[in-house]
Amino acid sequence: xxxxxxxxxxxxxxxxxxxxxxxxxxxxxxxxxxxxxxxxxxxxxxxxxxxxxxxxxxxxxxxxxxxxxxxxxxxxxxxxxxxxxxxxxxxxxxxxxxxxxxxxxxxxxxxxxxxxxxxxxxxxxxxxxxxxxxxxxxxxxxxxxxxxxxxxxxxxxxxxxxxxxxxxxxxxxxxxxxxxxxxxxxxxxxxxxxxxxxxx
Amino acid sequence: xxxxxxxxxxxxxxxxxxxxxxxxxxxxxxxxxxxxxxxxxxxxxxxxxxxxxxxxxxxxxxxxxxxxxxxxxxxxxxxxxxxxxxxxxxxxxxxxxxxxxxxxxxxxxxxxxxxxxxxxxxxxxxxxxxxxxxxxxxxxxxxxxxxxxxxxxxxxxxxxxxxxxxxxxxxxxxxxxxxxxxxxxxxx
Numbered sequence: 163x164x165x166x167x168x169x170x171x172x173x174x175x176x177x178x179x180x181x182x183x184x185x186x187x188x189x190x191x192x193x194x195x196x197x198x199x200x201x202x203x204x205x206x207x208x209x210x211x212x213x214x215x216x217x218x219x220x221x222x223x224x225x226x227x228x229x230x231x232x233x234x235x236x237x238x239x240x241x242x243x244x245x246x247x248x249x250x251x252x253x254x255x256x257x258x259x260x261x262x263x264x265x266x267x268x269x270x271x272x273x274x275x276x277x278x279x280x281x282x283x284x285x286x287x288x289x290x291x292x293x294x295x296x297x298x299x300x301x302x303x304x305x306x307x308x309x310x311x312x313x314x315x316x317x318x319x320x321x322x323x324x325x326x327x328x329x330x331x332x333x334x335x336x337x338x339x340x341x342x343x344x345x346x347x348x349x350x351x352x353x354x355x356x357x358x359x360x361x362x
Numbered sequence: 363x364x365x366x367x368x369x370x371x372x373x374x375x376x377x378x379x380x381x382x383x384x385x386x387x388x389x390x391x392x393x394x395x396x397x398x399x400x401x402x403x404x405x406x407x408x409x410x411x412x413x414x415x416x417x418x419x420x421x422x423x424x425x426x427x428x429x430x431x432x433x434x435x436x437x438x439x440x441x442x443x444x445x446x447x448x449x450x451x452x453x454x455x456x457x458x459x460x461x462x463x464x465x466x467x468x469x470x471x472x473x474x475x476x477x478x479x480x481x482x483x484x485x486x487x488x489x490x491x492x493x494x495x496x497x498x499x500x501x502x503x504x505x506x507x508x509x510x511x512x513x514x515x516x517x518x519x520x521x522x523x524x525x526x527x528x529x530x531x532x533x534x535x536x537x538x539x540x541x542x543x544x545x546x547x548x549x550x
Contacts, residue, residue: 175537179530186526255518259526324405331455332401335521336464339529340390343468347386350533354540 174268174353181266189261198228201250205231208294221298225250233298246301253297253334254290257283260338267346282341289337293329300326385473392471400463404454415441418457421491425452425498434502443498448505450498455521458494461528462487468532474540482535486528493527 172180205223213219222234226247233246264279303314303322310319333340343350380387404414418441426438429445436445441452454460469482497520505512 173537175534178533182526182530249513249517252517255522256525258518258522259529262526263529324402327405328398328401331460332397332463335460335525336393336397336467339464339468339525339532340393342529343393344386344390347389350536351385354537 174349177268178266181268182262185262185265186258189258189265193255193258193261197251197254200254201225201228201231204250204253204290204294207291208298211291211295212298215299223294223298233301245306246298248297250294253293254286256334256338257286260286260341263338263342264345267349270346270349278345282338282345285341286337289329289333293334296322296326296329389471389473393467396467396470397463400467401460404459404463410454414454414457414459417459418452418454421457421494421498422452425495425502428495428499429502432499434506436502443502445506448502448509450502450505452498456494456498456501456516458490458497458524461490461494461524464525465490465528465532468529469535472532472536472540474536478535478539482532482539486531486535489531490524490528493524497524 202225205225209221209223212221212223218237220235220237222236224232224234224244226232229249229251230247231250232244233248234243235245236243238245260282261279264282265275267275299322303310303319314322403409422438422441422443426436426443429436429443434445436443438444443450443452450456465486466483469479469486474482501512501516501520504515508515
């Protein structure tokens with residue numbers, strides 16, 4: 163019996179790790195193909211979000227190439243209107259991790275797997291738009307020297323600075339895991355192996 | 363209130379959202395608080411200067427040693443590794459601290475014995491640093507021999523590998539070594 167148990171099916175965690183390794187390349191290919199289109203969508207959406215917080219609308223988020231973007235202020239002199247640049251692709255590479263983690267979960271029906279992935283991607287899209295919004299506010303409040311000091315108080319500068327730091331590092335990196343845990347925590351817990359008991 | 367005591371106890375499925383998902387929500391809230399706290403802590407200048415920078419310089423020294431051992435003529439200065447063709451400055455984001463903090467927050471937030479947690483943390487952090495060492499060495503070699511793909515390799519490929527490694531490590535730990543949940547009482 164003990165031998166049979168040892169040679170039984172792979173554990174849930176091992177199966178998940180193996181599935182994850184198998185999914186990395188297909189997910190990366192889809193992400194690479196979708197990146198230019200998604201970058202355009204993100205810039206357009208984030209620009210609209212920024213416009214909700216300013217009057218008149220002076221911010222443009224301009225695409226530099228497939229990966230980079232400029233923040234432009236139309237109320238600045240043309241030679242100084244490009245106030246900041248950032249790599250849009252860096253905003254959303256966590257989609258790679260998200261896809262791999264959600265598709266790798268073993269012993270879950272495909273329908274549920276894809277449904278959960280869909281919700282997780284939707285939440286991530288909103289997060290990405292929000293993160294670019296923070297990039298812009300961070301640039302305005304801390305990166306434009308005397309203009310930033312004149313238009314943003316100490317609290318605002320710290321708020322946008324710390325907010326951008328926390329969203330851009332810990333929460334961007336851990337969002338796929340957070341969402342995965344939100345959807346699959348129960349599956350993980352029910353698959354925990356009981357501690358081995360001594361024979362006899 | 364007391365007069366309503368005689369009503370039948372609702373099943374877990376009929377409870378509030380919190381009651382139905384208490385375990386998941388407790389884990390997620392604890393994880394977010396620990397993660398946010400950890401990252402806020404390392405963003406304090408004193409902690410950065412006295413803990414993170416020396417730690418990162420240590421990583422640079424070890425990585426430089428490995429590069430030297432495989433025939434790269436490198437020199438190290440603080441967190442910078444250079445040879446005549448290329449130089450990298452190891453900074454936050456490349457020192458594995460992010461993956462370590464995510465792993466640490468997840469291990470501490472998950473219900474497990476302190477012995478399991480301690481074992482998981484020691485082995486997990488060690489494994490993350492080994493993977494990070496591979497990343498730094500591989501990135502340096504990429505910069506020397508394939509500079510065109512350095513940016514993508516730096517920000518996308520290796521970040522994904524290191525964080526994904528940390529997450530999969532945590533799933534493996536939670537599945538194998540964490541305390542199983544108590545059996546549910548049968549519904550009455």
